Amino acid sequence: QVQLVESGGGLVQAGGSLRLSCAASGRTFSLNIVGWFRQAPGKERNFVAATDRNGATTYYADSVKGRFNISRDNAKNMVYLQMNSLEPEDTAVYYCAADLGRKPWSLLLEGKFDYWGQGTQVTVSS
Numbered sequence: 001q002v003q004l005v006e007s008g009g010g011l012v013q014a015g016g017s018l019r020l021s022c023a024a025s026g027r028t029f030s031l032n033i034v035g036w037f038r039q040a041p042g043k044e045r046n047f048v049a050a051t052d053r054n055g056a057t058t059y060y061a062d063s064v065k066g067r068f069n070i071s072r073d074n075a076k077n078m079v080y081l082q083m084n085s086l087e088p089e090d091t092a093v094y095y096c097a098a099d100l101g102r103k104p105w106s107l108l109l110e111g112k113f114d115y116w117g118q119g120t121q122v123t124v125s126s
Contacts, residue, residue, distance in 0.1 A: 002026040002115040004096045009120030016086050016124070022079040022096030022117060031115075032101025033108055034072055034079045038092035039119075045095065047109050049081060052101070059109060063089070086124045093119040 008020040024031060035050030049070035051058040058070060069082040079096055097113035 002028060002031060002098055004098060004115055004117035006094065006096045006117045006120040009094060009122045011123045011125065012086055014087055014124055014126050017082070017084045018086065018122060020081040020083065020094055020096075020120060020122070022081075024077040024079065024098060028077045030100050031098045033099040033113070034070075035097045035099075035108065035113060036070060036079075036081045037095045037097055037111060038090075038122075039095070040089075040092040043092075045111060047111065048094070050097075050105075050108060057105070059105070083122070086122075088124045088126045091122060091124050093121050095119045 003025045005023045006020060008018060012018050032053045033050060036048040037045050038048050039045040047061050048064055049060045049068055051070050067085045072079045096117040098115045099108060099113045103112055
């Protein structure tokens with residue numbers, strides 16, 4: 001099993017930055033794909049960013065391209081989401097996700113990850 005715990009959320013003004021962290025524990029050696037999703041109030045959970053083990057393949061939602069950056073530190077079992085130029089539309093609960101990497105990217109980007117964290121709230125004020 002794998003456990004994921006997010007941190008770093010909070011309240012920030014529009015134009016500001018936040019860095020979310022996700023700590024993985026358990027069978028972390030088996031994790032190939034990690035990602036971030038978000039769910040705004042009253043909306044479905046949507047893909048934000050994902051990357052493979054060595055960062056060779058990375059995907060971003062169009063809405064965050066150029067503003068957000070996903071990274072990982074495999075030695076520390078950490079995943080990060082650097083969020084810059086935040087907008088009120090970025091307000092959501094952000095979830096860290098991890099996968100063994102046996103599924104095609106098309107399914108992963110739809111949210112078919114094996115493991116999920118409980119989420120951290122990000123609120124961007126205008």
